[in-house]
Amino acid sequence: MAATARDIAAELRERIKSGALAPGKRLPGEPALVQEYGVAKETARRALTMLVTEGLAVRRKGSGTYVREFQPIKRVANRRLAPEGWGSGQSIWSADLNTRPMEVTKLRVDVESAPDNIALALNLTDGARTLVRDRVYVVEGEPVQSATSYLPADLVRGSAIEQEDTGPGGVYARLEELGAKPVRFVEEVRARMPAPDEVERLHIAEGTPVVEIFRTAFTDEGTPVEVNRMLLDASAYVMEYHVTS
Template structure:
């Protein structure tokens, strides 16, 4: 059994060495977006391995969304046009620094389309904790998938305590013209602060399905909790951002003494 384990690690190493080398070249720009990769035959010669090992190595990179296969021509570095996810847009629609203006212009704001499903649901432990719900309290879940050029780009699911938003536009399965945050404000729950948490991990099967992901594509998992002036949490928004399609961006500035007060 020990022998088998060693053999397996050995095979994994060849395959991974090839995919690692290519990934490095993609990461540092040696292989630029749109560039053609060496052919399978070239890689087979270069590494002295079987065609099957080369294909397994290329499969890893296809799976991570880094390259695409265009048969019969070959493999190409995927052209990434990452979408900017800017959590701060919620409280500050327009950038306040010339640097962020330039960054946004370079990445061109594209407006996504979306699908919306609304349900009344038991909160997950994760949502219940952040909304400080008691056992048995339900939430309204607004689940959206956003599309860009027909491709699913990200998941944005928002959760509200049912007690707060019953019979409001937040419960209708359609876009809210003024935004859910304005509805909450009109109910007396204006959000003035938020905590963002961002986790990096591999996708779950549900995320793979909703986002049509290759299962080797890692995701950013962004949890935003919005608070009223009194510190009451009134909304949790969970955004799932496939790593191959996004850059997440913030602008910051040094606090002045006035800001600190």
């Protein structure tokens, strides 16, 4: 029986995991796979696409397909939201990245009318205004996440949250200074395929899903003070949760 695209992808995957195909190394091209496995060119192409979709490989236009060098980010929600981090002036991202380089791009800070779903989540009246912080996070040169935060405009007016640089500890540290310290968070998570504009914004490889997270931050009194809509390149992340019974 002739090899299928899944068979070829499985063998290449094992070579990657074993180290026989090291990070940065070029994978066999379509002609080589056609010759090695006796399959059609389309079958070889699908096999390589599977590895790209899984985040194990990347395509370089005019050059070929290579083993991905980028190491997935381990996102531990419990740890990144702990006040011991942002409360001491650290970025939430430091819990995910340690010393890996990260930059914020396409940062937009503006005041807008709250979308219906955001107004509902923040217990705002119709027509209420929100401060919107929209940005893309780039790690080691790769866009990995976009995030749009919504905060009640009346709550944060005049604070550093209205500035591009919110200062040590970020938005949550500034909310604490305003007497609205977030102490509880709810995250709703779902996986889906990206829309065309999301593919462009995060430079997502063809066929790669995204993880969409809606996080709401609450004060000790139960008042919602922020909604953050995050969109993660699924191939760039490992999601980890610590739960106690």
